[in-house]
Amino acid sequence: MPVGFNADEMQKVDEVVEKRRRIKQGERLFSSGDAFTSLYAIRTGFFKTCVASEDGREQVTGFQMAGEIIGMDGIVADHHNCNAVALEDAEVCVMPFASVEELSRELPVLQRHVHKIMSREIVRENSVMMLLGNMRAEERLAAFLLNLVQRLHARGLSQSELVLRMTREEIGSYLGLKLETVSRTFSKFSDDGIIEVKQRYVKIIDADALKKIFNSQIAY
Amino acid sequence: MPVGFNADEMQKVDEVVEKRRRIKQGERLFSSGDAFTSLYAIRTGFFKTCVASEDGREQVTGFQMAGEIIGMDGIVADHHNCNAVALEDAEVCVMPFASVEELSRELPVLQRHVHKIMSREIVRENSVMMLLGNMRAEERLAAFLLNLVQRLHARGLSQSELVLRMTREEIGSYLGLKLETVSRTFSKFSDDGIIEVKQRYVKIIDADALKKIFNSQIAY
DNA sequence: TTGTTTTTTTGACATGCATCAAGGAATTTT
DNA sequence: AAAATTCCTTGATGCATGTCAAAAAAACAA
Numbered sequence A, B: 001m002p003v004g005f006n007a008d009e010m011q012k013v014d015e016v017v018e019k020r021r022r023i024k025q026g027e028r029l030f031s032s033g034d035a036f037t038s039l040y041a042i043r044t045g046f047f048k049t050c051v052a053s054e055d056g057r058e059q060v061t062g063f064q065m066a067g068e069i070i071g072m073d074g075i076v077a078d079h080h081n082c083n084a085v086a087l088e089d090a091e092v093c094v095m096p097f098a099s100v101e102e103l104s105r106e107l108p109v110l111q112r113h114v115h116k117i118m119s120r121e122i123v124r125e126n127s128v129m130m131l132l133g134n135m136r137a138e139e140r141l142a143a144f145l146l147n148l149v150q151r152l153h154a155r156g157l158s159q160s161e162l163v164l165r166m167t168r169e170e171i172g173s174y175l176g177l178k179l180e181t182v183s184r185t186f187s188k189f190s191d192d193g194i195i196e197v198k199q200r201y202v203k204i205i206d207a208d209a210l211k212k213i214f215n216s217q218i219a220y
Numbered sequence C: 001t002t003g004t005t006t007t008t009t010t011g012a013c014a015t016g017c018a019t020c021a022a023g024g025a026a027t028t029t030t
Numbered sequence D: 001a002a003a004a005t006t007c008c009t010t011g012a013t014g015c016a017t018g019t020c021a022a023a024a025a026a027a028c029a030a
Helices: A007-016 A097-106 A108-134 A137-154 A168-175 A179-191 A207-214 B007-016 B097-106 B108-134 B137-154 B168-175 B179-191 B207-214
Strands: A019-023 A028-030 A038-044 A046-052 A058-065 A083-086 A090-096 A161-163 A195-198 A201-204 B019-023 B028-030 B038-044 B046-052 B058-065 B083-086 B090-096 B161-163 B195-198 B201-204
Touching: A007 A097, A007 A108, A019 A028, A038 A097, A046 A168, A046 B108, A058 A108, A058 A137, A058 A168, A058 B108, A090 A097, A097 A108, A097 B097, A097 B108, A108 A137, A108 A168, A108 B046, A108 B058, A108 B097, A108 B108, A108 B168, A137 A161, A137 A168, A137 A179, A137 A201, A137 A207, A168 A179, A168 B108, A179 A195, B007 B097, B007 B108, B019 B028, B038 B097, B046 B168, B058 B108, B058 B137, B058 B168, B090 B097, B097 B108, B108 B137, B108 B168, B137 B161, B137 B168, B137 B179, B137 B201, B137 B207, B168 B179, B179 B195
Parallel strands: none
Antiparallel strands: A019 A090, A028 A083, A038 A090, A046 A058, A046 A083, A161 A201, A195 A201, B019 B090, B028 B083, B038 B090, B046 B058, B046 B083, B161 B201, B195 B201
């Protein structure tokens, strides 16, 4: 929740939260085609969102963690456009969108906050487009890891160690790579002494090297 | 502008438009880093939006035409995150975002409209991610052409003929392909009798074939 | 018109990642 | 604990697209 609320406003914002909902690992918070009613604030847990093409190919469009808002894809057509799957047991706050809109009309700070959240998602997707359109496998994985630790660190976790909540295949889907390529790239980073990997556990040894790869200052 | 306004509301919405601005072909409506003040409704002309990475690679993130709104990328950080370049002489309505927000608080229909526009952009970018992450060159170009004619047709133009406002390189940047690949794929579609191409002019001969390629019902 | 620049097309060749395959490690189920 | 399943790693090979190059066509400028 944003800063800039006084106590009274804060209470009103709290009242928008209709209830909480628990989602078990592997279950869906919502599916493509579901009627859109609410946005969801992730309290705990980790989600992926993904879209599927007609012939069954799946594209992971994002990974979301505690404190992030999902469901905005549903506003435009009153039904959801992607699936939101819990990658670990999770709990979300259900925020009926009609209430969010109503209160937004009363509280300009909330209104602005909602707009920023949606704008942030647009900007994030822009940078994923850059990643998918222009970067090579190593750059993509470096960008992915740096983004992940940065977000985890903002939540008080380590800057250098993380436990992936998703499979190589899901990482690959997000990055536009096959799972074998993801695995090989992890191994290469490990061989180069940039990271330590043991399955889902990753430790970043040389963050600068990762950043250089990301900015593709390739040293031939 | 959306339906659902009465005359009085319509007038208020009109008043949000501060002024109009003309942008010559090749000039920028806004640049990455510019202070964010306004959204822009395209009245006439055609734009591309693009982001650049530190090492200078450019990714076209979208092509926008009359009736579409650009600038929402700027909300989150109060400065723009991409460049908006006119691909032909254009005219836009400048809508100061503070006024949009103010009036949105008064008019729920406008509020909902603003939310839908942002949600639509999120959903569009999701499908671009699918395109960049999962599709092959022919599928990408087919999707691109179908999307373009569909939008042009919605504006009263032909369902089957169009004049591209962008170069092969810009198409390639949007689709995550090199310009040579775009050119070759155009030639292949032409050889297969699916389209006619003469430089920027494209005529769709067999829309069903394009749709099949897009859905990748490949007939080996 | 003529010259210059930009854009497009096409060919030859290179390469990064995908595909196919197999085995090993970890996790879940029985 | 054993069996089954899922996930991960690694090797061999292939292919779609990138790269390099050159020329043609179109657009623009002088």
